[in-house]
Amino acid sequence: MCIRLFGAYLLAGILLLLPIICYSDKASDYTFVREAKSTPAVVHFDYIGIGGGTTGCPLAATLSHGASVLVLERGGSPYGNPNIINTENFAPTLLDTSPTSPAQQFTSEDGVFNIRTRVLGGGSALNARFYTRASTHYIKEVGWNQRMVDQSYEWVEKVVAFEPEILQWESTFRDGLLEVGVLPRVYLRAFTHSSRFASVCRPRKITVYLHATVQKMLFRHIPAYGVIYKDAYGIIRHRAYLKRNSKKNRIVLSVGLLMISGMGSAFHLRAHSIKVVADCPMVGQGMADNPMNILFIPSPQPVEVSLVQVGWRIDPFHSFGLWLIGHFKHFLSQVSISPGVILEKIMGPLSRGHLALRNTNPNDNPFVIFNYFKEPEDLRKCIEGMKTIIDVVNSEAYSKFRYKYMPVEALIDLLLALPLNRRRKHANVTFSLEQFCIDTVMTICHYHGGCRVGRVVDKGYRVPGIDSLRVVDGLTFYRTLGTNPQATVMMLGRHMGQRILHDGLLRGSKKKN
Ligand SMILES: Cc1cc2nc3c(=O)[nH]c(=O)nc-3n(C[C@H](O)[C@H](O)[C@H](O)COP(=O)(O)OP(=O)(O)OC[C@H]3O[C@@H](n4cnc5c(N)ncnc54)[C@H](O)[C@@H]3O)c2cc1C
Incomplete structure (x- = not known):
């Protein structure tokens, strides 16, 4: 799997550019966020997002316009955690090695200390908050529509930038x-993290489960149709399924679980006794x-x-x-x-x-x-x-x-x-x-590239052959965009959310015809 995984979604009030005031970062609307241990054993949604990180939050907020969205986040809430909101506590947060720390440390084989995030808001909840857009050159290079990208950046900036x-x-x-x-x-x-997007977008159709660690995705004759997740008690009985016969239904995630769920180099998967769903040798490469x-x-x-x-x-x-x-x-x-x-x-x-x-x-x-x-x-x-x-x-x-x-x-x-x-x-x-x-x-924790567009996912961020699965996160980039990635990672969440909704509408109208 890849280091950091997935996208997802979330919460609370306050609009626009309110720099300093927002450091208090209170969650004004938190009703759609629940602990996984108190959730039903089986639930059904139009979209399931694995991971409530930097990409996942704006993505879920966007998808929730007209569809029900479940976000499964393995970490806890950033709200009320003084280490997350306060610039002074930037380093202590990263150095916290407790099992519930929002920063899960790892050391690469190069001997360099690094961080995987484990909190709603993902990297945006504990990063250095430096915000830069990608250059127009890069946007042209990856084939994005400049106008839509600009609109998505603007949408993001209204919520987080100053x-x-x-x-x-x-x-x-x-x-x-x-x-x-x-x-x-x-x-x-x-000035704040990406979980703000959901609340700004009136999240009536978003549900977020915290301390919900997805163990693997479920496949039946290739299409992904659900996930199994574990709660804070370590109970693995929970299942989330895509709604049947919905014209929308997609699982949207960032890279991580691909390998564990059976997509990767067949040789490598078999070495771990994982059933091969799709032989994708480029997963985790580059x-x-x-x-x-x-x-x-x-x-x-x-x-x-x-x-x-x-x-x-x-x-x-x-x-x-x-x-x-x-x-x-x-x-x-x-x-x-x-x-x-x-x-x-x-x-x-x-x-x-x-x-x-x-x-x-x-x-x-x-x-x-x-x-x-x-x-x-x-x-x-x-x-x-x-x-x-x-x-x-x-x-x-x-x-x-x-x-x-x-x-x-x-x-x-x-x-x-x-x-x-x-x-x-x-x-x-x-x-x-x-x-x-x-x-x-x-x-500087800007790792990327293990799930590149054109190598692992197509230009629509689909895993080829598995139509109901998209991978949307920072690992899909082949290099950091802008000077630092988070602006473009958030923008991608918004942009892909709009594209997925648009595709769903098209599919729906084709069915009617
Ligand atoms: C310390 C640090 C400082 C940084 N500084 C900056 C900066 O100043 N400016 C900048 O632009 N970028 C910065 N970055 C980089 C930026 O934050 C990342 O590029 C960005 O957050 C990546 O977003 P993502 O959505 O791909 O993943 P993430 O935001 O990491 O989200 C992944 C989410 O998935 C969850 N998850 C993972 N596995 C599972 C599972 N099995 N089940 C359920 N949930 C799961 C995680 O808990 C996490 O919430 C920094 C990163 C770090 C770590």
Whole structure:
């Protein structure tokens, strides 16, 4: 299965661009969300969404116009959880390793710590809220309709996006970039998570079950017709079926359960005693993760908490490097210094890996390898990004945030002393930016590619041959869109929701004729 899985849906009040107020993030309408343990053993819906994540929420909200939609989400509610809503608590949330944590950690075979989400709202409930649209070039490349895509972005932005206030650390970075001749950009942010979509859309026809972990999909002569899910007590007696004779009925999910449910390389599935429904060797292949490298800068003056807002981008055509600045105060709480952080991320990594099952438990982490920097071009971009960071750190603008006695070599040594990953550190790191990139690589959790359009799903996000099944999530992309993915992932939920509804209407009118 793939790391993160599926889409889905949900809740609560408040419209439009209300940045700060919305941080309180109260659920004003929560009546359609229930704990799975209190649900009937068998239910029937027009659409079943597996996972209530970043894509799933806008998708379900859209589908619920005229159809009944069930969202099965393995995590709990984001509402009332102070770690989720509060920017200050960004890092502690990611470091929470309890069994109910919204952030389920895993370590890829590359030795890099990573996160699978486990909460309603998915990644959007715990991410850094950086929000950017995909370029028109990319939209043309994937063959989307620009007008519909723009409308979907606008729909998303009314609910989640706002222009942030630029704080001192970020504005200093912006000045530093200008000083060294690089054009800075200020990006939008999301003030809330995607579960808001459902409530904004008057979710009369959405039902969300929390702590409902889908174990597998059910197939009869190929079409998917239902799912089995487990509740918080570990009881696996629950079944959700698509309504019979409905002109709509679809199961919509993100990648994950494909393998466990019998779609993947037949050889691999048989090795796990899984009955093969469809031999799809490309499921889980071509996984990529954007490598992230950082510098911590201990500062003589306090650095305010902020996440990524100001960035710069090397953009020769449409895809290459992206470098961002962020401040992750809590990462350094162990060493009791007041640091700021500058990070860089490679936007379109060429290096690819794959994902495979370890077992058939959907909650267990799969085997994943991303092969960071296997392609020399990725390494070249990292070095270029680090050089820009070093120039900015050495700029006049930045001097107020620097201890004069700490040269860049000392900053690199400081970083090497921290347990940022499980990779071997080499003695020449301080002097070789190439080795620095390889040894200190981290992730920004933008993994993608295990269920690509054109390889696993068709342009309608259908698994070929299984008409009642669509896979709609971040793993369908072959690279991150925009500078960061969530805007486009949310947009995709809206866009695909509209397309699925439209297809359902067409099928309905054909039947009548
Ligand atoms: C720490 C972090 C920081 C990030 N920062 C940013 C950022 O600043 N800007 C940005 O654009 N992007 C950011 N991202 C990336 C972005 O959040 C993801 O690309 C996006 O959330 C992916 O959306 P998705 O719908 O594909 O999956 P998700 O949002 O992860 O949703 C998957 C959902 O499916 C559920 N699920 C999985 N398996 C099952 C099952 N068997 N049964 C039921 N439910 C299941 C999960 O619990 C989850 O809710 C960040 C990600 C992380 C983790």
